[in-house]
Amino acid sequence: MANKIRVGIFFGGQAREREISYLGGKTAFEHIDKALFEPIPIFVDSLGHFIQINPELLYEESIRDFFPSKNLNRGFRVYIESLGELNETQLYKLIYKVGKQVQPTDFPQIMDFAFTIMHGPQAEDGSVQGLLEWYGIPYMGPGLMGSAVGIDKPMQNKLISLVTGQKKKSVTFTREEWAVADRSKQFTDLINSIGFPFVVKAPHQGSSIGVAIVRKRSLEEFTRAVNQCFFEVTFKKSEWEKMTERQKRHMMEKMSNLDEGIGFPVMVNGKILAHPADLMEELDAVLFTSDSVTVVSAHAEDYVMIEEFVVGQEFSCGVIQQDDGKAIALPPTEIYGEIQTFDFKSKYKSNVTKKRIPVDTSLENLHKIHESLLKTFNTLGFCVVTRIDGFLTPDSRVLLHDPNTIPGMSPSSLIFKQMAEIGLTVTQSITYFIRQSIRERIRSGKNTVQFRQLLERLDSMIEERVNTPRKKVAVVFGESDEQYKTAQKKMGEYSSSPIYEPVPVCAARNGQMYKIPVNLMFKADIQDFGQAIGKPKHPFIIEILEKAKSVTKKYAGSFDTQMKKLSESELAETVQFIFQCDSETLIEL
Known part of the structure; x- marks a missing residue:
């Protein structure tokens, strides 16, 4: 067989979904076909450095268990951004412990293809894809347009509505509008226009981070849901003073956890604080004289989206392509069980959520689901693989939302379960993702001769491998x-x-x-x-x-x-x- 194709597996990143990406990096490294590919793990830290890390570090529980250090930092497990400004020597020492830094100019010398398993802003939105295109590296998943659409929930809603004709009520408002609003009136107006209950979403997050359902006609619950999706939290003097030091530290740790907290750095009264210990000290000082203070993430959303709450069977379905680019919708997975919403914890940390393939409904409704999925995939600039979520309502309407252009890739992820229904293992699915991505990069009209040669080489290797x-x-x-x-x-x-x-x-x-x-x-x-x-x-x-x-x-x-x-x-x-x-x-x- 010809020399193996070198695949840089990009994982981590700066977004809140970096830990899900870390799991996906491990999956790709373990399951990639070792007869065809040479995997090169490229960890992208939360400051944007590219690090070719030692493979054994893929087997830690969390990024924070190996980077920036295995040791606690002032008693906390933190990401590197909590260390504040670092000089070149300090940064070099931290990176050297886990691997070696790689500059984008080095990419063509060390890899033939980039398997990007990074989610959220600055990763799944076209940022990394554009960087890779600049340096002539073919990459996994949709191109720039599909990636940009795939990260913008309000834009997705508008385009899906145009394509499928679906009607789903939604509105957006900015942080500035929220700050000066009569919140009681706004709550009432939303109930009258959107219906009740309703869903509040951060518009650029994935893995159901920044999603809250307002189920009670409570102004307090509404305010809490909106603040959650703006990634801000208010501390009250009356509550803070009752806490022990241990309880305060526990609260800071929860804020550091990106699946449940707003993360660091944060802003308090115009001051940027990078470390949980610094925030504790600041809260002690501010709440000594003030009744309350609001802490805002340095990466907060600028606006939030309110959607009507849809009653129906929840599903998620992957769409892939044949060699010629024709889309194929996979069997849709129904998510059911005693859950309030299919959020981060129910997706990744819960045994309550159950799944079945296909959705338990009529053949006619299953065809309706596929029809809407294919229209959306073919029109919104998606390619290679996209997982699209949706609901089938009791009156048989299909309502789609949240296309995911880089689906989660742990071995138990929905996309692999659906690929298995057409006979592909995780390994064979990864080979498909790589091969079809190269084919789609050729369609962009850039580096076409180089990419065609790579495609021909891989096709020959796949044929030999299968036979x-x-x-x-x-x-x-x-x-x-x-x-x-x-x-x-x-x-x-x-x-x-x-x-x-x-x-x-x-x-x-x-x-x-x-x-x-x-x-x-x-x-x-x-x-x-x-x-x-x-x-x-x-x-x-x-x-x-x-x-x-x-x-x-x-x-x-x-x-x-x-x-x-x-x-x-x-x-x-x-x-x-x-x-x-x-x-x-x-x-x-």
């Missing part, structure tokens, strides 16, 4: 959640290997062994797996499989959609190795 036999490993798991999780992990490990090919096999309690289709290895747990194996293939998914068959063939070769019973002799004839998930041992036959 070259590998040593097959039966990943055998029993009917326990622990073994199923182990099997999922080993499936990912062997899928990215140049040598091995995994074959998932369930050793059932009845003594039989069954070869399992790849899509059934993406369930939330063994209970979901057990429920899925007894169900026939949904007719809507059968339709999608037919539409996506060229994609499946190119990246996976084939897709066995049915579970198959295996005898011991048949298993021995099929594989060369067995990995036993109960004992976590590899046996050569």
Whole structure:
């Protein structure tokens, strides 16, 4: 096989979603096809430095566990921006501990392609994409226009309405308007014009950060929701004075956590404070004489968006492309369960949220969902992959919102579950993202000869990869959640290997062994797996499989959609190795 293509995996960044990006960077590094690509981890810190980091640092719990330091800083876990102004020597020492700094001018010398898994402002909005275009590096996902649209929620709403004809009430107002408003009157006016309850959103955030639902006719709750989405918080003297030092520190730690706090630096009475300890001292001083003080994020939103609250079945659906650019909508995932809203915690930190594929509705409604998705994808400048969320209302209306041009990419992310329904593993999905992105960069009319040569080289490598036999490993798991999780992990490990090919096999309690289709290895747990194996293939998914068959063939070769019973002799004839998930041992036959 030809020399591997060097892929810079960009993760981290300056946005509030940097920890989700960190998880995605680990996924890409672990699951990228090692026969085709050489992964180069590029950590982008929250000051915008590009750092080629030591790969073992991808296995920390959080960015703050390794950068700027493993040690607490004045008793707090902080991001580098909380250290304030750093001179070149200080910065060099911090970076040197984790890797080496890379300048954008160095990109062409160290990588052939940029796999950008960075979310939010200054990452997903076209900023990094424009930088990469300047230096002639093809990158993952949509181009500049699709990226710009994908970060602007009010603009998305307007364009989706024009494209699909959907009607969804929404308004925006600025921080200045909020500061001088008669809030009681504004609350009443919103209820009369938008309806109740309603949703407050920060217009440039993702991962459901900066989203609040106002469910009570309470001016206090309304004010709190708007302030949350402006990323500001008010401290009251009466409450602050009752807190112990430990409670104050805990509150500062929560403010540092970007999934629940406003982050640092912050502004207090015109003063910029970078560190939680400095804010504690400032609050002690200010609240000694004042009844209250408002703390505002240095990266606060300038305006917020109010949307009507939609009652219906919530779904999320990825859209990809065939080689020729024709869009294919994947099976939509329904999100359900006892949740108030599909927010950051329910997405990433909760077991309450449940998911099913496809949405539990009629075939006619599923076609309606796809029709709206494809119109939106094809018109708003999206390409390669975009995950679009929406609702199906009780009267069968489809209301779309929040296109995500760089979906979250942990192994359990919705986009990988949906790609698995057309037969692709995480590894094969990543290969698709890279290959199709190169094809889309050619359409931009820049560096076309160079990118065509890269595309031809990769296409040849993919064809050889799919058609070259590998040593097959039966990943055998029993009917326990622990073994199923182990099997999922080993499936990912062997899928990215140049040598091995995994074959998932369930050793059932009845003594039989069954070869399992790849899509059934993406369930939330063994209970979901057990429920899925007894169900026939949904007719809507059968339709999608037919539409996506060229994609499946190119990246996976084939897709066995049915579970198959295996005898011991048949298993021995099929594989060369067995990995036993109960004992976590590899046996050569």
